[in-house]
Amino acid sequence: MTMELGEDYPEIREAVARICENFPGEYWRRLDAESAYPDEFVATLTREGWLAALIPAEFGGSGLPLRAAAVILETIHASGCNAGACHAQMYVMGTLLRHGSKSQKERYLPAIAAGDLRLQAFGVTEPSTGSDTTQIKTRAVRDGDHFIVDGQKLWTSRALQSDLMLLLARTTPADEITKRGNGLTVFLVDLTEAVGKGLEIRPIDAMINHNTTEIFMDQLKIPADSVVGEEGNGFWHILDGMNAERILIAAEALGDARWFTAKAASYATEREVFGRPIGANQGIQFPIARAHAETEAADLMARKAAALFDAGKHCGAEANMAKMLASEAAWHAGDSCFQTFGGFAFAREYDIERKWRETRLFQTAPISTNMILAYIGQHVLGIPRSY
Numbered sequence: 430m431t432m433e434l435g436e437d438y439p440e441i442r443e444a445v446a447r448i449c450e451n452f453p454g455e456y457w458r459r460l461d462a463e464s465a466y467p468d469e470f471v472a473t474l475t476r477e478g479w480l481a482a483l484i485p486a487e488f489g490g491s492g493l494p495l496r497a498a499a500v501i502l503e504t505i506h507a508s509g510c511n512a513g514a515c516h517a518q519m520y521v522m523g524t525l526l527r528h529g530s531k532s533q534k535e536r537y538l539p540a541i542a543a544g545d546l547r548l549q550a551f552g553v554t555e556p557s558t559g560s561d562t563t564q565i566k567t568r569a570v571r572d573g574d575h576f577i578v579d580g581q582k583l584w585t586s587r588a589l590q591s592d593l594m595l596l597l598a599r600t601t602p603a604d605e606i607t608k609r610g611n612g613l614t615v616f617l618v619d620l621t622e623a624v625g626k627g628l629e630i631r632p633i634d635a636m637i638n639h640n641t642t643e644i645f646m647d648q649l650k651i652p653a654d655s656v657v658g659e660e661g662n663g664f665w666h667i668l669d670g671m672n673a674e675r676i677l678i679a680a681e682a683l684g685d686a687r688w689f690t691a692k693a694a695s696y697a698t699e700r701e702v703f704g705r706p707i708g709a710n711q712g713i714q715f716p717i718a719r720a721h722a723e724t725e726a727a728d729l730m731a732r733k734a735a736a737l738f739d740a741g742k743h744c745g746a747e748a749n750m751a752k753m754l755a756s757e758a759a760w761h762a763g764d765s766c767f768q769t770f771g772g773f774a775f776a777r778e779y780d781i782e783r784k785w786r787e788t789r790l791f792q793t794a795p796i797s798t799n800m801i802l803a804y805i806g807q808h809v810l811g812i813p814r815s816y
């Protein structure tokens with residue numbers, strides 16, 4: 430196991446940063462105002478192969494390690510762009526890769542790698558159960574060579590920009606299972622077939638432009654061969670992919686933190702008030718410096734988590750801690766940047782308020798900070814459980 434320090438994967442950083450130069454703040458501000466999807470940005474990343482980074486070469490991807498994917502996402506965010514529109518493809522695909530049948534992988538992965546199929550929607554969260562995923566209510570009942578699905582999902586991002594959705598549903602009633610977490614199954618739902626035939630997608634008007642939706646399923650009929658992995662073990666299959674997701678989200682938060690810090694440091698040096706640069710005042714300088722130190726520390730944890738993941742070792746604690754520390758470093762960097770820019774931070778043309786709204790998400794999704802603290806307290810430190 431090795432963990433590189435400094436600017437690893439310089440060629441990836443350079444190539445991705447070059448793409449991002451063509452998508453300046455103006456582009457993202459327009460999409461934000463219109464709640465529109467960054468089609469052109471995603472198409473460019475797809476065309477250049479970056480979204481297929483984690484798909485093995487035998488299925489048409491580049492088979493890079495998770496750390497390389499983290500570098501791609503960090504660079505996107507450090508350049509002022511946002512990967513939220515397409516990052517899910519990287520980790521949602523992991524469930525199919527690890528647990529899908531040979532024929533599912535052969536059918537879908539090459540098309541996903543080529544950009545002909547989009548697997549970007551991940552239907553797990555439900556309105557009534559929230560963070561307690563084991564208690565989800567969406568029900569899938571076997572009916573010959575089909576399943577009939579009824580239920581509702583909330584915050585299913587990118588469903589309107591996806592051909593396929595990974596869906597977690599209950600296949601054994603909650604009162605018949607012996608172990609918490611059992612009785613759930615992962616399905617790969619063909620949205621192009623399902624929409625209008627038992628499945629409805631409604632966009633949510635949200636604080637950030639994340640193309641997120643709620644999904645209603647009423648007697649939705651899906652083929653039995655859409656089960657991914659083992660029936661009844663879906664919760665564990667989804668859990669398997671969560672470390673990768675947390676490491677990748679940590680990378681995005683680190684990118685945001687670096688964007689905020691670079692912007693704040695530069696403005697603090699240029700802007701003169703009372704006859705000297707505002708950054709010479711410790712009230713401005715120290716929060717920026719502190720956020721930088723937090724970012725560097727979170728970066729080390731994120732690299733450790735990725736190195737463990739890529740070596741096939743346990744990384745649950747590190748992946749969770751990396752995501753929590755990086756999201757907090759980004760928030761503190763955002764706050765110091767906001768304060769440094771004074772009133773200008775409120776003007777949309779500086780992109781600070783947009784990035785600030787966007788980076789707040791990382792403390793809530795894909796898992797909220799309290800759930801990570803509970804994991805560390807209960808699973809790492811062995812303190813009694815609260816749930």
Ligand SMILES: Cc1cc2nc3c(=O)[nH]c(=O)nc-3n(C[C@H](O)[C@H](O)[C@H](O)COP(=O)(O)OP(=O)(O)OC[C@H]3O[C@@H](n4cnc5c(N)ncnc54)[C@H](O)[C@@H]3O)c2cc1C
Nearest residue numbers: 551552553554559560584585586639794795796797799800
């Ligand atoms: C923009 C956006 C995009 C999203 N995209 C997706 C997606 O694509 N797919 C998907 O499935 N989900 C998605 N989510 C959902 C997201 O994962 C959840 O919002 C998140 O996991 C928190 O769940 P909840 O909102 O139900 O909060 P709740 O579970 O209701 O929790 C509310 C608060 O209470 C705290 N809390 C709850 N229980 C405890 C406890 N025992 N101890 C301490 N604190 C506790 C939580 O930490 C949280 O702060 C998205 C959410 C957002 C906002």
